[in-house]
Amino acid sequence: xxxxxxxxxxxxxxxxxxxxxxxxxxxxxxxxxxxxxxxxxxxxxxxxxxxxxxxxxxxxxxxxxxxxxxxxxxxxxxxxxxxxxxxxxxxxxxxxxxxxxxxxxxxxxxxxxxxxxxxxxxxxxxxxxxxxxxxxxxxxxxxxxxxxxxxxxxxxxxxxxxxxxxxxxxxxxxxxxxxxxxxxxxxxxxxxxxxxxxxxxxxxxxxxxxxxxxxxxxxxxxxxxxxxxxxxxxxxxxxxxxxxxxxxxxxxxxxxxxxxxxxxxxxxxx
Amino acid sequence: xxxxxxxxxxxxxxxxxxxxxxxxxxxxxxxxxxxxxxxxxxxxxxxxxxxxxxxxxxxxxxxxxxxxxxxxxxxxxxxxxxxxxxxxxxxxxxxxxxxxxxxxxxxxxxxxxxxxxxxxxxxxxxxxxxxxxxxxxxxxxxxxxxxxxxxxxxxxxxxxxxxxxxxxxxxxxxxxxxxxxxxxxxxxxxxxxxxxxxxxxxxxxxxxxxxxxxxxxxxxxxxxxxxxxxxxxxxxxxxxxxxxxxxxxxxxxxxxxxxxxxxxxxxxxxxxxxxxxxxxxxxxxxxxxxxxxxxxxxxxxxxxxxxxxxxxx
Numbered sequence: 114x115x116x117x118x119x120x121x122x123x124x125x126x127x128x129x130x131x132x133x134x135x136x137x138x139x140x141x142x143x144x145x146x147x148x149x150x151x152x153x154x155x156x157x158x159x160x161x162x163x164x165x166x167x168x169x170x171x172x173x174x175x176x177x178x179x180x181x182x183x184x185x186x187x188x189x190x191x192x193x194x195x196x197x198x199x200x201x202x203x204x205x206x207x208x209x210x211x212x213x214x215x216x217x218x219x220x221x222x223x224x225x226x227x228x229x230x231x232x233x234x235x236x237x238x239x240x241x242x243x244x245x246x247x248x249x250x251x252x253x254x255x256x257x258x259x260x261x262x263x264x265x266x267x268x269x270x271x272x273x274x275x276x277x278x279x280x281x282x283x284x285x286x287x288x289x290x291x292x293x294x295x296x297x298x299x300x301x302x303x304x305x306x307x308x309x310x311x312x313x314x315x316x317x318x319x320x321x322x323x324x325x326x327x328x329x330x331x332x333x334x335x336x337x338x339x340x341x342x343x344x345x346x347x348x349x350x351x352x353x354x355x356x357x358x359x360x361x362x363x364x365x366x367x368x369x370x371x372x373x374x375x376x377x378x379x380x381x382x383x
Numbered sequence: 384x385x386x387x388x389x390x391x392x393x394x395x396x397x398x399x400x401x402x403x404x405x406x407x408x409x410x411x412x413x414x415x416x417x418x419x420x421x422x423x424x425x426x427x428x429x430x431x432x433x434x435x436x437x438x439x440x441x442x443x444x445x446x447x448x449x450x451x452x453x454x455x456x457x458x459x460x461x462x463x464x465x466x467x468x469x470x471x472x473x474x475x476x477x478x479x480x481x482x483x484x485x486x487x488x489x490x491x492x493x494x495x496x497x498x499x500x501x502x503x504x505x506x507x508x509x510x511x512x513x514x515x516x517x518x519x520x521x522x523x524x525x526x527x528x529x530x531x532x533x534x535x536x537x538x539x540x541x542x543x544x545x546x547x548x549x550x551x552x553x554x555x556x557x558x559x560x561x562x563x564x565x566x567x568x569x570x571x572x573x574x575x576x577x578x579x580x581x582x583x584x585x586x587x588x589x590x591x592x593x594x595x596x597x598x599x600x601x602x603x604x605x606x607x608x609x610x611x612x613x614x615x616x617x618x619x620x621x622x623x624x625x626x627x628x629x630x631x632x633x634x635x636x637x638x639x640x641x642x643x644x645x646x647x648x649x650x651x652x653x654x655x656x657x658x659x660x661x662x663x664x665x666x667x668x669x670x671x672x673x674x675x676x677x678x679x680x681x682x683x684x685x686x687x688x689x690x691x692x693x694x695x696x
Contacts, residue, residue: 128583129583278586294586294589296582296585296586296619297582297585297619298582298585298586330589330612332612332615332616332619332668333616333619333667333668333671334619334668360605361605361608361609364609365612365671368671368674368675369667369671370663
């Protein structure tokens with residue numbers, strides 16, 4: 114999968130409103146390119162400046178025509194909107210109407226206003242299935258300030274990966290690919306994604322691949338996340354293959370002794 | 384001055400031999416090499432071409448005795464220091480090293496090697512490392528000799544004996560003394576000044592440094608990347624331990640990069656922090672930074688807070 118893809122069930126983690134808007138705009142642009150039906154869930158009483166339409170206007174995305182023909186729709190986020198059946202039937206209607214693909218987005222905090230977090234988590238798991246079974250992309254927007262356990266669960270339920278201002282994490286066969294930069298400001302996201310990737314592993318020995326070929330910067334905190342996020346997996350006798358690190362990343366991994374640490378294999382560094 | 388004692392095996396020693404003639408040099412070198420070989424350790428004699436040839440003739444050869452040239456072994460103070468450290472950390476044998484330290488081609492280079500002599504005590508102090516540094520009083524200026532007396536805990540009395548040096552300063556004290564010749568880039572106009580308020584600003588600081596470094600055309604790309612990664616780690620420490628706001632100032636010329644990172648926190652208890660090998664569970668940011676950047680000088684300015692100066696060679 115293309116590391117910067119904006120398709121599938123995606124987790125957008127944001128530290129600021131500006132980051133949230135930038136990620137959302139990129140996802141909408143991709144949808145318009147694909148001719149997708151785009152649906153957005155928003156609280157009815159959402160302040161105008163924070164609304165979906167305001168984000169599109171800020172990023173100079175012209176949607177008047179798309180709104181006119183019903184391609185782009187904002188739906189009220191009432192309790193009825195958060196049901197797996199409603200989503201599945203809405204997707205089917207759009208596909209029947211001839212749209213090649215459907216896109217859906219909203220903020221987790223919108224859902225948390227009308228439903229419990231466990232119920233929302235259940236919905237997310239079934240959403241992940243929906244994205245897997247149909248030509249659907251759902252972009253779920255979460256604030257970065259979540260507990261480690263929550264972040265790990267949220268990473269696990271978004272199979273298409275994580276989009277953050279500096280870091281994109283995408284699935285590859287047997288593991289994940291990192292693109293961008295990991296530092297102390299976003300290392301928790303890497304750690305959580307690694308834990309999620311390790312725990313979704315099949316039972317029995319296996320090697321988790323972490324592709325570093327598009328990772329441009331890694332700091333000490335990020336390198337420690339590589340170690341801590343995979344420690345249970347490696348203590349279990351399983352391996353972690355760090356693949357194709359760029360020279361500066363490779364140098365740090367060697368300085369910190371990660372090349373010699375239990376369960377790590379470094380391969381194909383440039 | 385204490386009475387001379389035999390250099391002990393199995394621990395650290397760093398002695399200064401001040402010699403006024405070649406016979407003194409040869410005698411001390413021979414005694415030092417014999418002690419080193421008798422300990423079962425590796426022995427290295429290094430100097431200029433002419434002097435190595437003279438010492439080889441006088442001392443002879445042995446499977447555990449190597450001769451080396453300063454211009455090959457002593458490329459930069461930081462590289463040399465950590466190369467010794469890595470070798471000692473990887474091997475369990477004693478290392479015995481004697482010879483001259485190159486004193487640089489300009490005053491800044493000279494001062495950097497002077498600091499190297501002092502920092503050897505901090506970085507290699509935990510190891511079974513023995514050094515006998517030979518300074519020729521016929522050719523070296525008085526201030527170089529004075530600096531050497533302040534950076535060597537032991538004074539060789541010839542043969543295999545030495546006594547402790549009364550002029551010795553521990554490395555932290557040495558670095559604040561005028562003899563250390565700490566560089567000061569602040570007399571030139573900074574290329575960039577930026578204030579960081581949180582960890583969320585780090586990426587911006589890195590990208591601004593990368594852009595600003597583009598005008599240093601004569602600095603290798605690897606050196607620039609190492610310098611920026613080192614400055615990043617220092618910024619992380621400043622934000623985490625000193626607290627925001629943290630100020631980053633950068634100076635650039637065609638062949639050199641320098642940064643200063645200042646915060647208004649409580650200051651750093653140990654200005655030599657990060658020289659000794661980091662423990663796996665302990666803080667490693669400054670240790671990594673020191674591996675990646677030629678010059679990192681940590682200080683607690685009189686006005687409060689912490690100030691870290693970073694520079695390429």
